[in-house]
Amino acid sequence: MPSILSVPRFRDAAPGARILCALGLLLAQLCLAPQPVAAQSVALPLPRLLTLTPAGFQRSVAGSEPTTIEVKVSGENLDGWEEGGQYVPPQLLFSHPGITATALLSAEGKPEKDRYLVRVASEVPSGLHDARMMTALGISSGRVCTASDHPETLRTDPAADVSQAFPLAPGIVCNAKATAQVADHYRLELQTGQRVVIDCAARGIESKLRPVLILADATGADLVAERRGGLLDFTAPAPSTYFVKIHDLSFQGGPEFFYRLLVHDLPVGAPLPARQAAVEPVLSFSWPPVGFPATAPAQESEDPDPAAVQQVTLAADAAVALDVAGRFFPAADVDTYQFTAEAGQIWWIEVASERLGAPTNPAVVVQRSLPGAGLVWEDTAEFSDIAAPIKPSTNHYAYDGPPYESGSADCLGKLEIKETGSYRLQIRDLFGGTRDDPQAIYRLVIRKAAPDFALVCWPLHMELRNGDRAALSKPLALRGGGTVSLEVAAIRRDGFDGPIELAVSGLPEGVTATGLRIPAGATRGQILLTAAESPPRAFAGVAISGKGLINGQSIERPCRLAGHCWPVRDGWSEIPFPRLIPETLVSAGGLEKAPLTLRSTAPEPIEVAEGGSFTVPLELLKRGEVSGAQFQMRVIGAGFEQQPGFELNVAAPAPVTFDLAKLKIPPGDHVLAFITSAVTKYAPAAVTKLAPDAVGEAQPPAAADVAEILVSQPVHVRVTPATKEATP
The missing domain is CATH 2.60.40.10 (Immunoglobulins)
Structure with missing residues (x-):
């Protein structure tokens, strides 16, 4: 939970402290300033959609006319092209057919640069949808936008102090961008005992913003601050005007630091609301196992007694003996599951927590009760991280691996019962010793072996040794005569070690794909996409998959595509963060050849x-x-x-x-x-x-x-x- 803070204002500090603070801010600005561009750049230019303003919109009510909204885009290489002697403006496309866009026309009837009218039909589901541009160079990288059930507003005027504060009301989403060097101010009217939960969507919608939320009283004095997750829970002690302040952790700002602010009005004691929709991190590609429901059928017993034990039965004939959802809450929480097992039994234990979006590092220990020794337990097995199939970069650039994390802090391993007896499984968060976070959730599964695999891929990252620190977003926009390689990583589950054949279907005309097999026992392969010398201009949604032979049957699994949210050209000054891309688009026939x-x-x-x-x-x-x-x-x-x-x-x-x-x-x-x-x-x-x-x-x-x-x-x-x- 957020803590009560007493934050002194800069002008109230002692002169020496003000000097140190100013020097610190200057040093931060110098560290964050753009670095000089080297004479040699990395990677050929590609179209990239970087911002979409606003970053979301309200979908229309069922049976009503589509919602219409004006949208402004920005990015790199988002040019139109010439076709049949006519100019074709770059096309704004969305992953759902119910969201359409047309170029906004000027008074002269010409398309205005970077401006579109977007229509959102009622059949569009709430949540995230990808936007892209079809350009002279082909299909662009994507940028997520949110379709919501809430009314929406867009703040465009400055809100640098309480006199400029923008009014907020529960249930209305405010779209905005952070202002550099200052906090954005919002005004909120609350009554005594009124509880509000303020949700700032930023990183989850691909913004560069690392939000700091502060709630202040009517004078602007800070009362509560939240610096970790963009969610602030506050109950008003008195009827008054309150102010919400938002700034980036390092006080950066601009169009790339956009956010969506939503205030929930909740009864005191009610559970926290669901967060605004967020993109999937790359490591989540391996969850859930095939055939598992989206939610666990059982819930842990949240007994306040830290010594509480939950008795479970591991039926010998059950494919899944336990599938339970729980929380690492309160701080230092240890959940214990006790069971009886017979010698010779083999179970596979898997925990999902980080892959569910929680900032956790789960660990599992299994202990056996020693016969005749009273309550004495002996460790028999420990489970921790899921190893990365391909060692990721340790410094966020391709010096010793790709800048993608496909492993996880979650757990997956085999439990072999050597002796019949009473056992207990204890699960804890290694990061949760002092942190009270009700959103630190987990899901624990104990099952019989179900050999399988999960796949993820990304455009091959350049491995230069000359100081390059680039981690670029790379849309699959192929130049004529060019070949692009996708690196494929495989998580093998429950002992599967056979070869995996890779394939791509649904390619646009003039593009072929060749899968380089993942050999038996290996975790890495590649897929080559090759464009003909002069393919027709086109793009298509494709399906990437892998096939393996499991228990005599051919099993096909989808391969998810990952990409960087932003083109990071210098990993020293900016840490890249990738995500899973819901739709894989490939284009060919652009303006240039390889x-x-x-x-x-x-x-x-x-x-x-x-x-x-x-x-x-x-x-x-x-x-x-x-x-x-x-x-x-x-x-x-x-x-x-x-x-x-x-x-x-x-x-x-x-x-x-x-x-x-x-x-x-x-x-x-x-x-x-x-x-x-x-x-x-x-x-x-x-x-x-x-x-x-x-x-x-x-x-x-x-x-x-x-x-x-x-x-x-x-x-x-x-x-x-x-x-x-x-x-x-």
Whole structure:
């Protein structure tokens, strides 16, 4: 719960304290200031939708006309294009067909730049929906927007002090953006004993804001502050005007620091309301297990006695012996579940808490009661973190791993009962020793083995060693002749260790996909998306999946796509935060072609006998100036990663030979590809002169060095069984 604070004002501090405070603020500003841009940029330009103002809207009532709202967008490379001699403005698209947008027209009948009329039909469900732009370069990255059942308002005027405070009322959502260096002020009229819960949605709707909520009295003096989660619970001691102050934790502000403020009017003692909808963190892709209900069928007994024990029965013939929801509440809470088990039983224990959005680190210990020793318990098993399938970056850039966390602080492990007897399972939050948080929820499952897997993927992140700190949002907007690699991570559940075949369906015309198998026991694979030389302009929603053989049956599981909420170009000054993307869109046929295309010129598939060797002749198509005479190449593809790296001559690539006897590649169909990072001279293609904001004969921008991942088109190899010599 928020604590009562007495916060001195800056002008009331002693002179020395004011100097130290000013120096601290100056240092913070210097640390947060944008860093100089290096001469060499990372990654080719891509369209990115960065802000949508307002960040949400009220959906219409069933049976009524659609709600209409004016929306302003901003981003990178959100240009329109020319088609049939006509200008086509960039199109604002939404993940639900009931949300549509048309360009806002000026008095002259021309589309206004970055402004749209959005219509929200009554069939649109409340919650988050993705918005994107179709642009000259293809489909943009997404930005979530919220459809709500509440009336909405937009604050545009300054609210830097109590005299400018914006009026708030319970049940109305206020959309706003944080102001740098000051707090936004809101006015709230409350009666004696009236309880309000103030919910500030920020990080959950992809804002950069880390909100600090303060409730002040009629004079502006602070009463209550909340700095952790954007939720403040307050009961008025007297009828009065109160003020709500909001600022970023480091007092940053601007369009990227948007938020949605909602005040709930609740009876004293009522449970906290559901939070405003929030995006899913990447690590949540592995929850829930297939077939499990969205909510647990049982609830923990919240006995105030810390020594309370909950008796459970682990039925030997039950597939799921226990599925219970609980809370790490109050502080230092330890929940105990006691049961009897027989020697030889094997159970799998899984806990979800961080994957449910709680800021927790659950830990489980299982103990056995020692016979004849009274109440003496002996540890038999401990369960903690779910290891990341691919080691993530430890410094938020690709120096030692991708900037995505696919592991979790949650628990998953096998419990083998060695001796018949009485056992107890204790679950606690390692972060919860002093924190009272009723939203620190968990779900505990004890089940028989159900081998399975869960998949997540993201655009391959560049691994430069020259000080690059970029973690970029990368929409799947393919340039003609280009190949993009998706890195796939697998969480294996309950002992499943078979190979996983990867596939993509529903691709737009001119785009093909090739899955590089996840080998048995491995947790990493890749998918290659390749665009034809001149594909038609199009985009499509695609389905990415993986297939595995479990207990003799082919099982297919979806693969979720992850992406960064913001393009972070310097990980030293800004920590990236990614999320799961609900809809995977792929586009091709944009304004530009890939600067490089690396491909095999051999007929495919290349056929070779088991234990033999084969050669891949290579061709490098260059559509611009290349920096350097050689590329340091490596090979990807199940079994082929053992192939030594090699130098590729940019002017005349030499063929590459593979020895299957050394690589121990078994018979069957296989796929490999070549990968490196390359620096090319890049100059953006000219935007159509028909655009409303086109400026005469503008000077084209100069070409600049851009480092980008170069992935070859896939090479298909068919290995046939070796012919056995006849015995004389």
